[in-house]
Amino acid sequence: MADWDWQVFCKDTIEGEVIPRCFGGGGDITYLDWMLSAWGWTLSVSLLSLAVAIVFGSLMGILRTTPNRGLVFLGNAWTELFRNIPLLVQIVLWYHVVPAFIPALRGVPSFLLVVAALGLFTSARISEQVRAGIQSLPRGQRMAGLAMGFTLPQTYRFILLPMAFRIIIPPLTSESMNIVKNSSVAFAVSIAELTLFAMQAQEETARGIEIYLAVTGLYFISAFAINRIMHFIEGRVSVPGLIAAGGK
Amino acid sequence: MPMIEIKNVGKWYGDFNVLADCTTQVEKGEVIVVCGPSGSGKSTLIKCVNGLEPFQKGEILVNGTSVGAPGTNLSRLRSHVGMVFQHFELFPHMSITENLTIGQVKVLGRGKEEARDKGLKLLDRVGLKAHAHKFPGQLSGGQQQRVAIARALAMDPICMLFDEPTSALDPEMINEVLDVMVQLAKEGMTMMCVTHEMGFARKVANRVIFMDHGRIVEDADKDEFFGTPRSDRAQQFLAKILNH
Ligand SMILES: Nc1ncnc2c1ncn2[C@@H]1O[C@H](COP(=O)(O)OP(=O)(O)OP(=O)(O)O)[C@@H](O)[C@H]1O
Numbered sequence: 338m339a340d341w342d343w344q345v346f347c348k349d350t351i352e353g354e355v356i357p358r359c360f361g362g363g364g365d366i367t368y369l370d371w372m373l374s375a376w377g378w379t380l381s382v383s384l385l386s387l388a389v390a391i392v393f394g395s396l397m398g399i400l401r402t403t404p405n406r407g408l409v410f411l412g413n414a415w416t417e418l419f420r421n422i423p424l425l426v427q428i429v430l431w432y433h434v435v436p437a438f439i440p441a442l443r444g445v446p447s448f449l450l451v452v453a454a455l456g457l458f459t460s461a462r463i464s465e466q467v468r469a470g471i472q473s474l475p476r477g478q479r480m481a482g483l484a485m486g487f488t489l490p491q492t493y494r495f496i497l498l499p500m501a502f503r504i505i506i507p508p509l510t511s512e513s514m515n516i517v518k519n520s521s522v523a524f525a526v527s528i529a530e531l532t533l534f535a536m537q538a539q540e541e542t543a544r545g546i547e548i549y550l551a552v553t554g555l556y557f558i559s560a561f562a563i564n565r566i567m568h569f570i571e572g573r574v575s576v577p578g579l580i581a582a583g584g585k
Numbered sequence: 586m587p588m589i590e591i592k593n594v595g596k597w598y599g600d601f602n603v604l605a606d607c608t609t610q611v612e613k614g615e616v617i618v619v620c621g622p623s624g625s626g627k628s629t630l631i632k633c634v635n636g637l638e639p640f641q642k643g644e645i646l647v648n649g650t651s652v653g654a655p656g657t658n659l660s661r662l663r664s665h666v667g668m669v670f671q672h673f674e675l676f677p678h679m680s681i682t683e684n685l686t687i688g689q690v691k692v693l694g695r696g697k698e699e700a701r702d703k704g705l706k707l708l709d710r711v712g713l714k715a716h717a718h719k720f721p722g723q724l725s726g727g728q729q730q731r732v733a734i735a736r737a738l739a740m741d742p743i744c745m746l747f748d749e750p751t752s753a754l755d756p757e758m759i760n761e762v763l764d765v766m767v768q769l770a771k772e773g774m775t776m777m778c779v780t781h782e783m784g785f786a787r788k789v790a791n792r793v794i795f796m797d798h799g800r801i802v803e804d805a806d807k808d809e810f811f812g813t814p815r816s817d818r819a820q821q822f823l824a825k826i827l828n829h
């Protein structure tokens with residue numbers, strides 16, 4: 338591997354000259370600067386989408402376990418809609434098709450459209466996990482909550498959801514890691530995130546191997562950091578006396 | 586006015602008639618034992634009393650409030666009808682203390698301190714004061730069930746419903762739970778208990794109800810029931826469980 342050239346990251350993106358400290362200044366940017374900014378976009382898309390996914394996914398998952406048929410239908414329809422269309426197609430739909438029908442969306446930055454697309458796509462998957470988590474609890478738990486005089490929303494808030502979320506931390510972890518990886522499709526609508534950076538930079542520099550290795554490393558670090566954070570949370574909320582959350 | 590009045594109650598799952606024309610009542614301070622073979626509708630009947638199961642026909646009044654009526658605030662009604670389940674149903678993510686206080690605080694609006702004092706007092710009463718800081722998963726079945734009874738009592742119930750409170754317990758733990766229930770009965774609590782513990786029935790029940798195929802087949806004073814039950818079905822059933 339003698340012909341590796343990691344100096345490519347220190348090069349100025351316009352003139353291609355190596356800049357001594359690798360970070361540009363005064364208007365110049367190096368490939369390293371560009372890559373870090375792309376990483377920032379990747380993380381922003383991922384984290385915002387994750388927030389959208391958790392909010393809508395939890396809500397829809399909860400609706401699917403209520404005794405009200407209308408709400409169950411709404412939750413089911415939502416879930417099926419967003420999980421049966423490929424992610425890339427959904428992104429393009431949000432970008433090109435939806436604004437054609439909803440003029441108010443025309444001025445919205447494509448960054449936000451990508452967040453909506455990735456967030457709602459993932460919400461369908463989280464909805465499935467939340468539903469399964471709630472349904473895995475013994476039926477008597479809901480009855481015990483209601484029998485104490487809790488309203489149905491209180492029963493969810495104090496009894497069902499705290500246990501259901503503990504149970505689904507492992508699948509939620511992989512979903513959160515997926516979202517970082519899936520954020521790469523944002524290149525399709527020209528968000529300056531890591532994948533787009535990799536494609537463009539390798540074209541400009543012909544140093545594909547170094548660039549893709551670096552980008553791979555950043556994706557790995559991001560996903561792994563999420564994994565560690567979730568693991569930490571799992572430890573913090575573990576319940577004494579239950580071997581694995583979800584034990585009856 | 587009776588504490589619980591069940592009038593001609595009927596319930597169906599599709600074509601299946603789970604409860605057929607059930608009528609009975611529980612006076613204030615009375616202890617009623619409900620028994621019968623598996624699938625006869627005992628759990629369903631007791632869950633109709635606090636509206637956990639809806640029913641299609643008839644009427645149930647708890648302390649004068651109609652359970653099935655559209656305008657009834659069921660949460661409010663349930664908050665003073667205690668219920669104890671076969672599988673305890675403590676909230677596994679809360680400590681014993683939290684299990685005892687959450688209903689008082691969130692449903693009854695009591696202050697945290699007051700709820701805590703009350704909870705600990707009741708925990709002491711069921712002999713588990715030393716376990717206040719533990720979690721349900723760290724207690725034995727019998728201990729969990731006693732906590733569940735204390736949790737129901739913390740809400741100051743006007744009556745208590747029990748659905749086979751000892752049938753998930755190992756034999757050596759049954760008595761610790763029954764002792765608490767006997768104590769409660771002696772203090773004058775109105776109780777409707779689904780149980781096959783005939784020793785308990787003999788000791789404290791006023792009446793025994795025998796159900797079969799969704800019907801109340803026998804509804805008799807305790808002495809009468811154990812003396813000369815009228816239906817063959819009840820006789821067979823008694824013979825079976827008393828021989829155990
Ligand atoms: N959701 C349901 N749908 C259809 N049938 C049901 C449902 N719940 C209960 N049943 C039926 O209703 C009948 C009465 O059930 P219930 O649980 O009240 O019986 P039980 O007397 O409490 O029996 P056990 O002693 O086994 O607890 C049973 O035959 C049961 O199969």
Ligand SMILES: [Mg+2]
Pocket residue numbers: 627628629748749
């Ligand atoms: Mg039953």
